Amino acid sequence: MCSLIVQLRVVALVLFGFACGALFPVKAASDDGVLVLGRISDNPQEHYEQLKPLLDYVVPRMADVGIREGHILMAKDAHQMASYLRRGRVDWVTETAASAVLLQERAGAEPILLTERDGTSYYHSVFFARRDSGIRSLGDLRGHNVAFQRPSSTSAYYVPAAELLTRGMRLEILLAPTDGVASQEVGYLFARSELNISTWVHKRLVDAGVMSNLDWDNPRHMPPSFARDFVIIGKSEPYPRALELVRGDLDERVRQRLEQVLADAAADPDASEALLKFFKTTRFLPLDKQAGESLRRLATGIDRVRREVE
Template identity: 45%
Template sequence: MIALAALLLCATAPPVLAEAENLRAQTLVIGKVSDSPRKHFTRLKPMVDYVGKKMRDLGITRTRVLMAKNNAQMIRYLQQGKVDWVTETLFSSILFEQQAGAEIILRKWKKGVPGYHTVFITRKESDIHNLEDLKGKRLALEDPGSTTAFYIPAGILQEAGLELELLSNPRQHPAPDKVGYAFAKGEINIATWVHKGLADVGAYNNLDWNTPDHTPPVFKKDLRIFHRSSDLPRGFELVRPGLDTSIKQRLIEILKNTHRDAAAEAVLNAYQQTAKFDEISAETQAILDHVREHSAVARGNLH
């Protein structure tokens, strides 16, 4: 009986596997690293549905959103072919490119802008005026996955010859010759920590600085910017290695023309208020190359 059951299992497994593979080939899957999957699902599903409908002639009949809890999980999804298409910021995009073989295909005008930059903030009465003044100070950052509130400021400090020390909480103090950093888990928390004196300095992007929900006016009047990074691309669209060429080229074509389609206005707005997508310019390519070649953070040397 056991032998018969095993024989039947072997006999039926190939058709089931073939059916699953066929179903996967008919499904366009967009992925996102998120600690708020419900929120991001509502942002991504309209876009993948919009694109999927324009790929019916290529055999796409279904769409799906697949969330990853962190970059490591998304890398596995990309390597395993579970995700076709990812939307991400600069450093995560390069990480997926380097460790999963993903391909950056377009720049994303997230929140309506093509670029942004990191700003370092402190209280107006602070004696901090340049990066060298940060030795022995506490820096509030957002989380380990943030481009402008972790990777960029950390890279700037490293390039300035400053050594970083991870703090377990903002009340802990670093060694006198190091810059201590702690994660505030939110832009408004960065502004709050600096305003309340829990951190000497905070770093996030210029859009956060100019957004009242992230930097309330009652805080902002007591704060100042003392250092800025150069401008960086706001976001990118990537595809997994091995994605069918016809699917990839159609995706590029659809996204590049989405801003011209009146029917896609709500889709773009849901998709993190994206204004449009455009090709990787020589200037953007130079930024990508610089980060790939010169940033210790992008190579995973900072934890």
């Protein structure tokens, strides 16, 4: 009973911080030796359980640079997380590539490592349509509609939207799948989940869909009975699966030690369970030339989507 009460108090504290932001009593690494790990989240309770084990692993290994405690602070969106970073309330953030680019732009966050999840450090977006739709290429999408996932998605919004804009297409948001689409435009809707995307295309509610190649290969998101009726009509360039970032003014000693601890974690048996819970992370990798070029390309695409679509 006592254990349950403690767990409920922890969850309540996380939810309170998520909802109230400025009232959450968290200090960053420059204050009293506390390291604060941040995450943009629409499910604070689940993400807390995924983040906490790795934070608990990292903190004692940073005692030599003054770190004695670890806290978690979640934000509802990139705007709120950028504010936390600018105000020094978050030190370390784990995010997808698009969110990382937005936090770089808005708050001066700096990527320090690539995050390899389930053995994959890069992935790409896959466009698909029904085999009997007559749509065989991205150019064929003019005058049709497409299902994205959600406005914050890297693989199922920012990357594919930028790809279509690069090909000279104009994107217009639709209120419903039945809305008409002009012959030179591509209409789009947000389906909220990968399974919804594949279902909408299969049921002919929309003409095409897009998701990551990892979701395409996942039968929970792309049922084999659906996939048999689909054809891939386009793919994007690869981009990082996820990244670890720090605020730009983080103490250099703390930054270097955090990077070292994370980079060494994959070789430490004591870190295996924490890494698994941390979004099935298999290892943290140095930022390479491919990552830099991919992030610059993604930043250009996101900027265009925000100017021409949003």
